[in-house]
Amino acid sequence: MAERSDMELTDGYEKRRLQEVQKYAFLERQVNHSSDDLVGLATSIFGTKTALITMVEQDRQWFEARIGFDRCETSRDASFCAHALVSEDVLVVLDAKKDPRFLSNSLVTGEPFIRFYAGAPLVTPRGYVIGTLCIIDDMPRESFSLDDCKRLQSLARLAMDQFELKRLTEAQKAALCLSRTIADGILNVTLPDSITHSNAAASKILGYDRQEFLDLSLSDLIPTELSRKVEAASKRFAKSNREYASVGAVEATVKTKSGQEVPIEFSAGIWRSDGTLMMGIILRDIAERKRREASFQMLFERNPLPMWIIDAKSYAFVSINDAVCDLYGLPAETMLKRTLLDIRLPEDRAGVSQFLTRIGDAYEAPEPVTHMTFDGKRIRVLPYARRIQYGGKECILSVIIDVTERERASIELKSTRIFLNAIVESIPSMLFVKDVEDGRFVLINKAGEELLGLDRADIIGKTDFDFFSQEDAERFTAADQAVVAGEELVVIENEPVLTRKGIRSLRTQKVGVPDASGKPRYLLGVSEDVTERLAMEQHNRHLSRHDILTGLPNRLAFQDLLASNLSIPEQSASGFALYLIDLDRFKAVNDSLGHHAGDELLRQVATRLSVVKAEGDTVARLGGDEFAVIHRCCGSAEQAQRFAQQIESAFAAPFLVDGQQIAMGCSVGVALYPKDGSHADALLKRADLALYAAKEASECSYAFFNPALEERADRDRLLRDELRFALDKSQLHVVYQPIVDAQTHRTVCCEALLRWHHPELGPVSPVEFIPAAEAAGLIPAIGRWVLQQACSEAACWPSDVRVAVNLSPLQFTGFTLARDVAWALSNSGLSPDRLELEITEGIFLRDSDDNIDMLRQLKTLGVRIALDDFGTGYSSLSYLRSFAFDKIKIDRAFITGLPSSADSLSIVRAVIGLGRSFRATITAEGVETSEQVEVLAREGCDQCQGYMFSKPIEARAVHLRIAHEKGQEAVTA
Missing domain, CATH: 3.30.450.20 (PAS domain)
Incomplete structure (x- = not known):
């Protein structure tokens, strides 16, 4: 066996080895002659004085057999055999005094003066070394041969076999004894x-x-x-x-x-x-167990108290009786899918494990715990529990006593003692009780002390005459007597009372409290100090009808004032004028100087209008930057016009805001009563139409209502309503105006133009229906349809003819424009370089950075971008620097003057030069004469568009025109 490291010996291996030694501990208590024979045989074979069979434990080694050695055990520290544990090979020490491991060992320096040692490990069947069979001598040796090692190992194996046989014999005896008992x-x-x-x-x-x-x-x-x-x-x-x-x-x-x-x-x-x-x-x-289980089950199921058995580890319900289902509100099959945690409060669940650990043979909870029923109700229960074996598992049997009602009754009993004081003291109004007989106070709360400015000790036992004026006290006493006589609740609203805090308004309710005989014994009163509430209600009434910023009447109040003017007979006879006023460029002030400056400007406008108005007139702020005036001194249209001019004059001088002078104009719409309407809604509507007309005309102007404005508004509304169905009813269609090469006059592009033919109204001009579409929010949907229609029809044209589609600034407000263009191209199969998207300078007036990003997205699709109506905006050149346009279209306003107008020619020449500089195609719009064509061609204009070449035509006519041009080219060739 390979040597084991010290780490192995001191880690898990040593722990398991010591457990293995304990299996043979019985040998220390027995006399083993065969072991004695083995050590004797070892001394004879190897010629040593001493031979031992050792067992090495944690702190000692003891000798199962020994010869030539007096001790029964030694410490493990001094043991040679402990060194043999690391290998199944024989440990040989020829001269201990020359071996550094044992040079200072007490068994070397003292009795028995070991010089020579050889130990063969005792290896158990499981492979653990539990000790050695060793030979010892006090004389060193020159050598110990391999054969000697093998003979020593054979003796060690023989010893281990004897030990194992004895261990098995002992185990067999124990098993036999166990089997018998x-x-x-x-x-x-x-x-x-x-x-x-x-x-x-x-x-x-x-x-x-x-x-x-x-x-x-x-x-x-x-x-x-x-x-x-x-x-x-x-x-x-x-x-x-x-x-x-x-x-x-x-x-x-x-x-x-x-x-x-x-x-x-x-x-x-x-x-x-x-x-x-x-x-x-x-x-x-298990017959007896079955009988006990049957008895237990009958007791368990029929017990009127809730009983359950839960798994001690998972807390899952294993068995429950009907009373559990009744208490917790779930059927048994559902309850058995839950655990004890499901009926405990979330904040208590962490302590369940600790609670269950305390349960032994029997357990009674020291105090009730809170459970939850499955309809969300909390109940208080006392659990009695004990651990049992059930179904082969460790479980907990519990009996539950519902003490909810008992606790509730106890709590209510305790709370009743402090209920009256708590409720009396918590009422924010003065609560008092008087004796009916003499009118003396017997109870008063803290709010009463504060209202009267007195301690309750100074109030109890006194009457109203001790605190209030004679007049107030007599009034209170009379009310008390009325309550006692009528035996009904008496309410006294907004009663002024002189207190130490001054005059306060009180709302007092009084009622008699009868004794056992049913006669009034006490008088209970509650007095609410409503002084601040009345003042607040008055303030709120004012705020609800006045503008907080300017102090002027607001829209609600103005409508009431307008209605009241209509209801005054003398006013109805003389007539009056209604003026709606809207500030020009107010948003610019807010955006540039901030809202605080805008608020100050509105206040100054309100002041100036209040100065202009005549006595009896009304000035109001309707909201935002919109004001209104009812001018009553108005007997004629001329007088109304003069007052409108006075309003304009009020705005002539600049306003001074935060040290800056601000020029601010206004637009005014005027409606006359009764000429323009006999009721408020009609007057407001018509004044608003006049205001819209004034804003359309120019800034700083006024306009009077006339019936044409209403007719136009009605038509605009009709167009908006009808437009919503125009797409679905196929009333819209696209026509195309050819754009030709300025030199060859051949068609190179066609601009898509939207037309509307209403079945009843007939053809509707784009000048009318495009603003209506914008107002109705229909531009994105209509623009998407025109784009798809134009791409589909242009896909059938020759590949050298492009189609131009106009984009409205409103199509840039969403995030779908690039997707819409990509879809139209994909769906139609039109090559992207054949699509030109025309935009006006209007898209740069708002969110210009976002719109330029959108143009770049469109450009990545491969389409061409054209700048339409060039030169009519405020900063056309800056737009050319912001984006690389593929085409610039000169507005028809500059073409009309050609060739006679030198100014028009200069502008056209300059735009053509810009086009060359920016590598953009130049197209002239509104070309109607051959002289204009000649001048444009001579100046280097690339393309022309106008009635000189063609009016807008249907898609099928485009085919015929292009085919005709191709035929002409073939004849010429």
Whole structure:
């Protein structure tokens, strides 16, 4: 055997080795002549004075046999044999005085003066070294041959065989003794079926004597089903490499010799003995246990108290009675799927394990614990528990007593003692009780002390006349008498009372409290100080009708004021004007200077409007930057116009906000009563239409309502409503205006233009329906449809003709534009380089960075991007620096003046130059004369578009036009 390291010797190996030594400890108590013979033989063979058989324990070595040595044991530290534990080879020390390991050993320097040592290890069948057979001499030796080592090892093996035989003999005696005394029956079986041994308990259980058992087979004794299990287990074991296998425990019913059926618990073990399969069987008579279990089950199930059995490890319910189901509110089959933790509070579950650990043979909880029923109700219970064996497992049996109602009654009894004081003191209003006979106070709470500014000691036993004025006291006494006489609740609202805190408004309720005879004995009163509440209600009423920022009437109040003006006869006769005012560019002030500056500006506007208004007029802030004025001194349209001009004049001077001068204009819409409406809603609606017209006209203007505005609004609303169905009803269609090469006049692209033909309204101009679509939020859906339609139709054109589709700024507000374009290209099969997307400068006016990112995403798809209506915005050149456009389209406003206008020509020439600089294609829009074509071609414009070449045409006409051009080219060629 290879040497073991010190680590192995001091780790798990040494622990197991010491356990192995203990199996042979009985040898120390016995006289073993064969061992004495062995050591004597060793001294004869090797010519030494001393030979020992040692057993090495943790701290000592003791001698199982010895010759030539007086001691019975030595310490392990001084032991030579302890060094032999690390190997199954013989340890040889020829001269201990020359060996560093033993030079200072007490057995070398003192008795018996060891010089020579040779030890062969005693190795158990399991491979552990438990000691040695060693020879010792006081004279050194020159050598110890290999043959000598083998002879010494043979003696050691012989000694170990003797020890093992003795150990097995002792074990057999113990097993035989156990077999005779144990109450369980034991059978030994040589598999497959032969019984070779039985004990007395087996004879007692089954009625057969020992000889009769030997004449029987196992299958004669046990049921067929159990016999099959044993046979199957035997076959599995025979095929395995295992040393041992167990079967059981299984409950079964067997017949005794007399034919009586007996319940038994069957368990077995299988092992190999010299190649033969053996089985040891234990038969336990469980008849008494079955009787006890049946009695227990009957008591358990019929007990009116809740009882359960839980698994001691998993806390799962193993068995419950009906009373448990009633208490916790679940049927048995559901309850048995739960655990004890399910009925404990979440915060108590961590302590369940500690609680169950305390349970022994019997346990009574020192105090109730809280459980939860399955409808969420908490109950208090006292558990009584004990540990039991149930179904072969360790379990806990508990009896539960519900003490919820008992505890509740106890708590209510205790709380009743402090209930009145608690409720009286917690009421924030003054609560008092007076004696009906003399009007003296017998009780008052803390709130009463605070209201009256007195301690209750100074109040109890006194009357109202001791604290209040004569007038107040007489009024209170009269109310008390009315309560006693009427025997009903009396409520006194907002009663002014002079207290030490000044005049307070009280709301007092008084009621009589009768005695046992039913007559009023006391008077109970509650006085609530409502002074602050009344003031707050007044303040809230003001706030609910006034703008917090400006102090002006708000929209709610304004509507009431407008309605009241309509209801005043003299006002209805003379008429008045309603002005709606909207500040121009107010959002820019908020964005640039902050909301605090915007708030200050609104306050100053309110001040100026209040200065302008005449006596009897109303100025209100309706919300945001919208104000309204009712001008009552208005007998004619001219007077109304003059007041509108006064409002404009109020905005003429700049506003000073945070040291900065802010020029702020306004738009004003005017509606006249009764001319423009006879009720409030109509006037507000028409003033709003006039305001919209004023904002459309220009900044800093006013407009009066006229019926055309309402007609236009009605038509806009009609168009918005009808547009929602136009797509589904196929009322929309796309036409195309050709774009031609400026030199060859051949069609190179077609711009897709949307048209709407309503079945009743007829053709509707894009000038009308596009704003309606924007207002209705339909632009994204319509734009997506136009894109898909244009790509599908253009895919049928020759591959050198592109299609241009206009994009609205509203299509950039979402995140789907690039996806929509990609889908239209994929679905139609149109090559991306044949699609031009036209955008206007409007997309740069808001979220310009995000929109430029979107343009870059579109560009990655391979499409071309064109800048439409170039030159009409505020900063066209900056947009050219922000993004590399593939095409720039010159707005028709600059083409119309050609060739006569020098300014128009200069602008066109400059744009064409920019196009060359940015490598962009230049397209002129609105080309209508041959002179314009000639100038544009001469200046180097790339493409032309306009009625000079073609009006917008249907998709099928595009085919014919292109085919015609191809034919012309063929003839020319």
